[in-house]
Amino acid sequence: xxxxxxxxxxxxxxxxxxxxxxxxxxxxxxxxxxIDALAERQGELAYLGTRHEQGAAYMAYGYACxxxxxxxxxxxxxxxxxxxxxxxxxxxxxxxPVLCLTSxxxxxxxxxxxxxxHELPDQLAILRGLTKWSARISHPSEAPRLVxxxxxxxxxxxxxxxxxxxxxxxxxxxxxxxxDVSARPMAPPLPDPEAIERAAKLIASAAAPLIMVGxxxxxxxxxxxxxxxxxxxPVTAHRSGxxxxxxxxxxxxxxxxxxxxxxxxxxxxxxxxxxxxxxxxWKQVPxxxxxxxxxxxxxxxxxxxxxxxxxxxxxxxxxxxxEALAPRLRKRASRETEFQDLKARARxxxxxxxxxxxxxxxxxxxxxxxxxxxxxxxxxxxxxRFGFPVYEPRTYVASGYQDNLGFGYMTSLGVKVANPTRAxxxxxxxGGFMFxxxxxxxxxxxxxGSVAIVFNNQSFxxxxxxxxxxxGGRLLGEALRNPDFVKLAESFxxxxxxxxxxxxxxxxxxxxxxxxxxxxIEVPGEPGAEVSPWPFIHRG
Numbered sequence: 001x002x003x004x005x006x007x008x009x010x011x012x013x014x015x016x017x018x019x020x021x022x023x024x025x026x027x028x029x030x031x032x033x034x035i036d037a038l039a040e041r042q043g044e045l046a047y048l049g050t051r052h053e054q055g056a057a058y059m060a061y062g063y064a065c066x067x068x069x070x071x072x073x074x075x076x077x078x079x080x081x082x083x084x085x086x087x088x089x090x091x092x093x094x095x096x097p098v099l100c101l102t103s104x105x106x107x108x109x110x111x112x113x114x115x116x117x118h119e120l121p122d123q124l125a126i127l128r129g130l131t132k133w134s135a136r137i138s139h140p141s142e143a144p145r146l147v148x149x150x151x152x153x154x155x156x157x158x159x160x161x162x163x164x165x166x167x168x169x170x171x172x173x174x175x176x177x178x179x180d181v182s183a184r185p186m187a188p189p190l191p192d193p194e195a196i197e198r199a200a201k202l203i204a205s206a207a208a209p210l211i212m213v214g215x216x217x218x219x220x221x222x223x224x225x226x227x228x229x230x231x232x233x234p235v236t237a238h239r240s241g242x243x244x245x246x247x248x249x250x251x252x253x254x255x256x257x258x259x260x261x262x263x264x265x266x267x268x269x270x271x272x273x274x275x276x277x278x279x280x281x282w283k284q285v286p287x288x289x290x291x292x293x294x295x296x297x298x299x300x301x302x303x304x305x306x307x308x309x310x311x312x313x314x315x316x317x318x319x320x321x322x323e324a325l326a327p328r329l330r331k332r333a334s335r336e337t338e339f340q341d342l343k344a345r346a347r348x349x350x351x352x353x354x355x356x357x358x359x360x361x362x363x364x365x366x367x368x369x370x371x372x373x374x375x376x377x378x379x380x381x382x383x384x385r386f387g388f389p390v391y392e393p394r395t396y397v398a399s400g401y402q403d404n405l406g407f408g409y410m411t412s413l414g415v416k417v418a419n420p421t422r423a424x425x426x427x428x429x430x431g432g433f434m435f436x437x438x439x440x441x442x443x444x445x446x447x448x449g450s451v452a453i454v455f456n457n458q459s460f461x462x463x464x465x466x467x468x469x470x471x472g473g474r475l476l477g478e479a480l481r482n483p484d485f486v487k488l489a490e491s492f493x494x495x496x497x498x499x500x501x502x503x504x505x506x507x508x509x510x511x512x513x514x515x516x517x518x519x520x521i522e523v524p525g526e527p528g529a530e531v532s533p534w535p536f537i538h539r540g
Contacts, residue, residue: 001178001179001180002176002177002178002179003176003177003179004174004175004176004177005140005174005175005177005179006033006037006140006171006172006173006174007033007137007139007140007143007166007170007171007172007173007175008033008034008035008036008037008166008171008172009037009040010140010143010144010147010177010179011034011037011101011137011143011147011164011166011171012034012037012038012040012041012045013041013144013179014143014144014147014148014151014179014181015045015072015147016041016044016045017179017182018070018147018148018151018183019069019070020045020070020072020099021044021045021046022045022046022048022063022072022417022418023038023045023046023047023048023060023072023073023074023101024047024048024049024050024055024056024057024059024060024063024071024072024073024074024414025047025048025049025050025053025056025073025074025075025101026049026050026051026052026053026056026074026075026076026080027049028075028076028080028103029076029117029168030076030077030103030104030105030117030118030168030171031074031075031076031102031103031171032171032172033171033172034074034101034103034166034171035047035074038074048417048442048446049442049445050439050442051438051439051441051442052083052436052438052439053073053075053076053080053081053083053084054083054084054086054087054410054435054436055410055413055436055438055439055442056073056074056075056084057073057075057083057084057086057087057088057091057098057100058087058090058407058410058411058414058436059071059073059410059411059413059414059417059439059442060072060073060087060091060098060099060414061087061090061091061094061096061098061407061411061414062374062397062410062411062412062413062414062415062416062417062418063414063415063417063418064091064096064097064098064414064418065094065096065240065394065397065411065415066372066394066395066397066414066415066418066419067394067418067419068097068218068219068394069097069418070097070098070099070151070154070155071096071097071098071099071414071418072098072099072101073098073099073100073101074100074101074102075100075101075102076102076103076118077102077103077104077105077118077119077120077123077165077168078117078118078119078120078123079118080102080118081100081102081120081123081126081127082120082126084100085126085130086402086404086407087404087407087410088100088127088130088131088161088163089130089402089404090399090400090402090404090407091160091161092130092131092132092160092161093399093400093401093402094215094240094398094399094400094402095158095159095160095215095216095240095400096159096160096161097154097155097159097160097161098161098162099150099154099161099162099163099164100127100131100161100162100163100164101163101164101165101166102123102127102163102164102165102166103165103166103167103168103171104123104124104136104165104166104167104168105117105118105119105167105168106167106168106169107138107167107168107169107170110167123165124136124165127163127165130161130163131160131161131162131163132153132158132160132161132162133149133150133153133162133163134162134163134164134165135149135150135163135164135165136164136165136166136167137164137165137166137170138167138170139170139173139175140170140173140174140175140177141175141176141177141178143166143177144177144178144179144180144181145181146164147164147181147183148181148182148183148184149183150162150164151183151185152183152184152185152186155183155185156185156186157186157188157296157297158216158296158297188296188312188313188316189296189311189312189313190312190316191294191310191311191312191316191317191320192310192311192312193320195308195309195310196310196317196320196321196324197324198307198308199292199308199310199321199324200321200324200325200328201328202267202290202292202307202308203231203267203269203292203321203325204325204328204329206231206266206267206290207266208261208264208265208266208267209231209233209265209266209267209268209269210233210234210236210258210261210262210265210267210268210269211224211227211228211231211233211234211235211236211269211271212235212236212237212241212268212269212270212271212273212275212277212278213235213236213237213241213244213245213271213272213273213314214237214238214240214241214270214271214272214273214274215240215241215272215273215400216271216272216273216295216296216297216314217241217244217271217272217273217294217314217318218240218241218244218272218314218393218394219313219314219315220244220271220272220313220314220315220318221244221245221393223314223315223318223319223322224244224245224271224314224318225245225249225251226318226322227269227318227321227322227325228245228251229251230322230325230326230329230332231325231329231332232332232333232334232335233251233269234251234252234253234257234258234261234335234339234342235251235252235253236252236253236254236255236257236258236277237255237273237277238255238273238276238277238281238385239375239385239396239398239400240396240398240400241272241273242254242390242396243390243391243392243393243394243395243396244393246390246391246392247389247390247391248389248391250335250336250337250339250340251336251339253339253342253343254343254346254385254386254387254389255277255281255385255386255536255537256346256349256350256386256387256536257339257342257343257345257346257347259282259346259539260342260345260346261342262278262282262284262286262539263284263286264286265286265289266286266288266289266290267289267290267291267292268289268290268291268292269291269292269294270291270292270293270294270295271293271294271295271314271317271318272294272295272296272314273295274300274303274304274401275291275304276401279304281537281538281539282539283539284539290307291304291305291306291307292306292307292308292309292310293306293308293309293310294310294312294314294317294318294321295309295310295311296311296312296313296314297311298311346386349536350386350387350533350536352531353383353387353530353531353532353533353536354530354531355502355525355529355530356379356380356383356384356387356530356531356533357383357387358502359380359455359502359505359523360380360383360384360387360388360427361502362502362503362505362506362509363388363425363427363453363505363506363509364388364389365506366506366509366510366513367423367425367509367513368422368423369391369392370391370392370395370422371395371422371423371424371425371513372394372395372396372397372412372415372416372419372422372423372424372425373388373390373395373396373397373425373426373427374397374408374409374411374412374415374424374425374426374427375396375397375398375399375408375426375427376405376406376407376408376409376426376427376428376429376432376433377399377403377404377405377406377407377408377429377432378427378428378429378431378432378455378461379429379455379457379461379462379530379533380427380429380453380455381408381427381428381429382533382534382537383533384396384427385398385533385537386533386536386537387533397411397412397415399411405431405432405435406431406432406433406434406435406436407432407435407436408426408427408428408432408433408436409426409428409432409433409436409437409439409450409452410435410436410439411426412424412425412426412450412452413439413442413443413448413450415450416448416449416450417446417448423451423513424449424450424451425450425451425453425509425513426450426451426452426453427453427455428452428453428454428455429454429455429457429460429461430454430455430456430457430458430459430480430482430485431459431460431480433452433454433485434482437488440452440488440489440492440494440518440520441492443492443494443518444492444493444494444518447517447518448518449515449516449517449518449519450518451509451512451513451519451520451521452519452520452521453505453509453520453521453523454485454520454521454522454523455523455525456482456485456522456523456524456525457525457526457527457528457529457530458479458480458481458482458525458526458527459478459479459480459527459528460477460478460480461527461528461530463477463478464478464479464527464528465528465532468528478527479527485520485522486498486520486522488520489518489519489520492518493518494517494518494519494520495512495515495517495518495519495520496519496520496521496522497511497512497519497520497521497522498521498522498523498524499521499522499523500523500524505521505523508521509521
């Protein structure tokens with residue numbers, strides 16, 4: 001279908017055609033023509049204005065992580081793009097399909113260094129360094145094809161962010177455009193039968209296998225659980241893979257329980273994971289360990305020593321393994337009681353991590369099984385990595401290996417927009433929460449009912465602990481002067497609660513979730529009062 005439209009209108013048409021129903025952003029002069037095109041399609045695509053470009057990008061990230069759908073945002077070029085770069089690198093680290101739509105200076109001024117408003121020396125190069133793929137739309141007729149290409153990249157292979165920029169003047173330029181251009185995502189590679197046979201032979205001979213899953217296995221939960229039962233092997237995850245096998249299943253082990261098996265593990269079956277937990281957190285690799293990997297990204301295979309690498313989608317790969325293993329294996333004795341005992345023992349060991357664990361227990365008691373828990377770089381967030389049980393995939397939202405301080409609350413708003421009927425809770429330190437506090441206004445304006453729990457210990461807790469234990473108690477930059485968080489929330493129009501005990505937190509959270517409206521719960525604490533969670537994460 002050909003039509004005379006602006007580049008902005010062609011871009012928005014491409015978003016609608018590819019199923020985008022929400023977009024986050026802040027308008028600016030460089031993107032007026034794009035914003036106007038979005039206004040024309042308000043019934044098909046909801047625009048949610050934010051208070052900071054970083055907030056818009058993190059909301060798109062939360063939207064993508066929690067739903068598996070593309071999370072889209074728009075921003076002005078130059079400082080606007082740079083304000084979103086932390087969220088883009090988070091999406092890259094966590095394999096999230098996030099689409100950045102931005103502008104550029106006038107097309108004839110790009111690269112000339114005249115000091116045009118928001119000019120960067122090479123914005124496209126910056127975007128290419130932060131994304132899987134980035135491109136510039138130089139004429140309206142290019143927009144449908146490049147938007148389609150963006151969605152092909154977002155939904156094919158390893159999912160990571162992409163970016164499209166369109167110059168200021170080009171966005172408003174009109175031309176005859178062929179709008180009916182469809183994205184054609186590439187099918188995942190089929191598993192190599194020879195590699196599957198070699199993998200099955202190795203796995204069948206293993207006496208003590210361990211299955212590690214990451215975000216690449218999010219769509220393969222049923223197959224992974226079937227494999228775990230066949231092998232009588234435990235399944236563990238670090239962050240993004242949690243809930244792929246429910247942690248109330250005998251086979252789903254948190255990282256603290258799984259570590260007890262690590263020293264005797266002779267086969268690591270790594271599915272859609274970088275194995276950060278084993279090689280960076282646990283470090284002490286068993287001498288007899290053999291590794292079989294399933295990953296859709298072939299560049300992952302040489303990064304760790306691997307006996308067999310199978311380049312394919314997790315579901316296809318595990319299904320092929322199941323078929324190859326079935327004739328090789330006799331029915332194995334159940335280890336379910338052993339795994340349950342391991343989990344109970346690990347819980348007794350990390351029970352000392354207080355008061356964080358008691359507050360996490362209160363949250364878990366209230367949050368529905370399918371509710372979302374957004375962690376944050378905080379003492380409670382770190383403890384949650386082993387102390388907060390996760391029952392369904394995608395419901396534990398983290399920031400991948402970037403561990404970005406301040407991402408949590410902003411991300412949680414995007415999670416709630418993508419999942420409006422499900423409960424969403426974020427746990428925040430006082431320092432991290434202040435990175436995105438302005439988005440309380442966004443939550444109230446758009447009625448986004450995410451609940452922020454702010455643990456206020458008046459400090460950057462890790463900095464305080466490290467300066468005390470490693471640097472002779474020389475303190476600098478660790479102490480924080482904070483507002484009254486309850487009054488602050490109320491000043492924005494959100495509900496505010498204060499909860500000094502786990503019981504009070506449970507009651508406040510029950511009320512906040514029942515209201516399904518923007519809310520903040522402050523949990524006061526003392527600097528340095530938390531027991532360190534790190535001995536249970538950095539076991540090596």
